Amino acid sequence: MSLRGWPAHERAVERLRTSYAAIPPDAPVRLAKRTSNLFRHRDATRAPGLDVSGLDGVIAIDVDARTADVQGMCTYEDLVDATLLHGLIPYVVPQLRTITLGGAVTGLGIESTSFRNGLPHESVLEMDVFTGGGTVVTCAPGDDLFDAFPNSYGSLGYATRLKIRLEAVPGHVALRHVRFDDAGLLAKSIADVAESASYDGVRVDAMDGVAFEPGEYYLTLATWQDEPGPTSDYAGREIYYRSIQRRETDLLTMYDYLWRWDTDWFWCSGAFGAQHPTVRRLWPRRWRRSDVYMRLLGLDRRFSIADRLDRRAGRPLRERVIQDIEVPVERLPEFLDWFDDEVGMRPVWLCPCKAERDWPSYPLEPHRLYVNVGFWGTVHVGPEAVDAPRNRAIEAEVHALDGHKSLYSEAFYDRETFDDLYDGANLAVVKGRYDPQDRLTTLYDKAVRRR
Numbered sequence: 001m002s003l004r005g006w007p008a009h010e011r012a013v014e015r016l017r018t019s020y021a022a023i024p025p026d027a028p029v030r031l032a033k034r035t036s037n038l039f040r041h042r043d044a045t046r047a048p049g050l051d052v053s054g055l056d057g058v059i060a061i062d063v064d065a066r067t068a069d070v071q072g073m074c075t076y077e078d079l080v081d082a083t084l085l086h087g088l089i090p091y092v093v094p095q096l097r098t099i100t101l102g103g104a105v106t107g108l109g110i111e112s113t114s115f116r117n118g119l120p121h122e123s124v125l126e127m128d129v130f131t132g133g134g135t136v137v138t139c140a141p142g143d144d145l146f147d148a149f150p151n152s153y154g155s156l157g158y159a160t161r162l163k164i165r166l167e168a169v170p171g172h173v174a175l176r177h178v179r180f181d182d183a184g185l186l187a188k189s190i191a192d193v194a195e196s197a198s199y200d201g202v203r204v205d206a207m208d209g210v211a212f213e214p215g216e217y218y219l220t221l222a223t224w225q226d227e228p229g230p231t232s233d234y235a236g237r238e239i240y241y242r243s244i245q246r247r248e249t250d251l252l253t254m255y256d257y258l259w260r261w262d263t264d265w266f267w268c269s270g271a272f273g274a275q276h277p278t279v280r281r282l283w284p285r286r287w288r289r290s291d292v293y294m295r296l297l298g299l300d301r302r303f304s305i306a307d308r309l310d311r312r313a314g315r316p317l318r319e320r321v322i323q324d325i326e327v328p329v330e331r332l333p334e335f336l337d338w339f340d341d342e343v344g345m346r347p348v349w350l351c352p353c354k355a356e357r358d359w360p361s362y363p364l365e366p367h368r369l370y371v372n373v374g375f376w377g378t379v380h381v382g383p384e385a386v387d388a389p390r391n392r393a394i395e396a397e398v399h400a401l402d403g404h405k406s407l408y409s410e411a412f413y414d415r416e417t418f419d420d421l422y423d424g425a426n427l428a429v430v431k432g433r434y435d436p437q438d439r440l441t442t443l444y445d446k447a448v449r450r451r
Contacts, residue, residue, distance in 0.1 A: 055072055067165060131157040178219045339397075362422065
């Protein structure tokens, strides 16, 4: 892809300012965008939104300094296409192609390099934020707006430009899928790998895992390498997550490794029949993407297709249990045991992560190793599904285990608990400073009240 360049970026920012001025003072300020990776609904509005057209590209790459200036609406797919031409990638590349850089920073992305590189916002050097006051504020680490921005989900403004660090990578990734029968040993091994960045004497550059069943856990340990060889293709008929159980080693190109989860939306493409051999042969390769499945999910929600089929078959009503949570690595076995007993959804994704410093809106303890547990599906619970009993129980358990929950999906916390977990007092101070007319929706209203 061609670089956007600074003049085009400035013109796009001016369009953004103009669209802001056209929004009535009593109307909410929101992005005018068609796509989203969020799983929480919000009240519909017919008010005009912020024009972010032209803010979806890479402005410039400094190969020698290993940095890039990137627009906030640029997807990681487009960002990686630009940086890989120079043998570079962002420090953390979230697992879905259409996650945007601005979205990953304001909404906390994560991936298999997070045990050594933290979360995406930790490799941001500088950021331009379009605030609720209608101005663009340039901020850097240590500034109040910059520090509160991660996990603010647009409640403090929208990133128009981010200057990020890049790391050099070779062309291939060697994988080892290591099985564990005991969750305690799994947690200990995660901690050991995170501490030494190696396993059995071999360097580990990236690490994630899958819990398929109680007593069947896998760590996938990735090592960047220059040496080529026969590579697997999981954008075709083969399915990546199934290979974890079937192979001890594997080799992927760097590009295919970065998007290994996107083709089948981890394992969620099975809900649309895309993993059935016959359907897969007929399903165009270009449609085997997470954003396609997201659109199909939107149709299901709009027309309640799954609920209607369940009622027709006499099955209990479903509760959607779509969450990512973090618990300290030593509490992982406890959470997995609880999750098996109380929710019973498998498989689940495991991704170790570590924050290098304190971030007030998502206060993980600095330098402490956590494990992100991701689970995305439905559970038949009956009439009480409308009250979200499983999701509420998950929130309580994660809180009890000294963990946190991401806010891209539904949340049910009361205001006091929410403010305690996400430092609502600091958010209010920062929001008041940069959004004095209260044009932007608060984080609590977005995440819990779905406004």
